[in-house]
Amino acid sequence: GAVVSQHPSRVICKSGTSVKIECRSLDFQATTMFWYRQFPKKSLMLMATSNEGSKATYEQGVEKDKFLINHASLTLSTLTVTSAHPEDSSFYICSGQGRGNEQFFGPGTRLTVL
Amino acid sequence: AQSVTQLDSHVSVSEGTPVLLRCNYSSSYSPSLFWYVQHPNKGLQLLLKYTSAATLVKGINGFEAEFKKSETSFHLTKPSAHMSDAAEYFCVVSENADGLTFGKGTHLIIQP
Numbered sequence: 530g531a532v533v534s535q536h537p538s539r540v541i542c543k544s545g546t547s548v549k550i551e552c553r554s555l556d557f558q559a560t561t562m563f564w565y566r567q568f569p570k571k572s573l574m575l576m577a578t579s580n581e582g583s584k585a586t587y588e589q590g591v592e593k594d595k596f597l598i599n600h601a602s603l604t605l606s607t608l609t610v611t612s613a614h615p616e617d618s619s620f621y622i623c624s625g626q627g628r629g630n631e632q633f634f635g636p637g638t639r640l641t642v643l
Numbered sequence: 644a645q646s647v648t649q650l651d652s653h654v655s656v657s658e659g660t661p662v663l664l665r666c667n668y669s670s671s672y673s674p675s676l677f678w679y680v681q682h683p684n685k686g687l688q689l690l691l692k693y694t695s696a697a698t699l700v701k702g703i704n705g706f707e708a709e710f711k712k713s714e715t716s717f718h719l720t721k722p723s724a725h726m727s728d729a730a731e732y733f734c735v736v737s738e739n740a741d742g743l744t745f746g747k748g749t750h751l752i753i754q755p
Binding site: 561563565567572573575578588620622624626630631632634637 | 677679681683684685686687688689692731733735737743745748
């Protein structure tokens, strides 16, 4: 089956720094990618929908200037958490949508902001 | 290690008839279990979740699921299907703060 990778799997950073998370579709082209975050034992929260070559669509309450999303190619979307704060610590997951609208989920990235 | 198996890749029912989407899991600990729905070109939407409280969980849009530890199952049901229920459904397990495991999804088709 199709594979989506995320890099890094874990990252620890200092407060005030920026962190970039990559989401790659390894064997298919994903015109649409979704970014989610999850707090422990909580459900996923959709952050934004990323379409290749266009601006991401952010969900209400998600700061687009803080969570920068770039979807420059059909196999790569990046999420940059700018000026990270401890409350940004979370588990971030991406998914790629194939041409048949099927979804493939990445393994997630654990972000810890000190 | 945790895993999730959605037993049916496609389920087709007639409008007004019951829906059953099957999910079996394996987990070393007491897991949290979720069902999500995804409509085309939309993000996941939470239907319901189990987090070690009541074993019968009621969700949105008339869906419910029962956690059966002895059967390691968390099947999703709805008494009467509606055309708007046609979508992709994902069963998800989480046993710690560090990861989720997704089922491969079940495509629900509603026949008029």
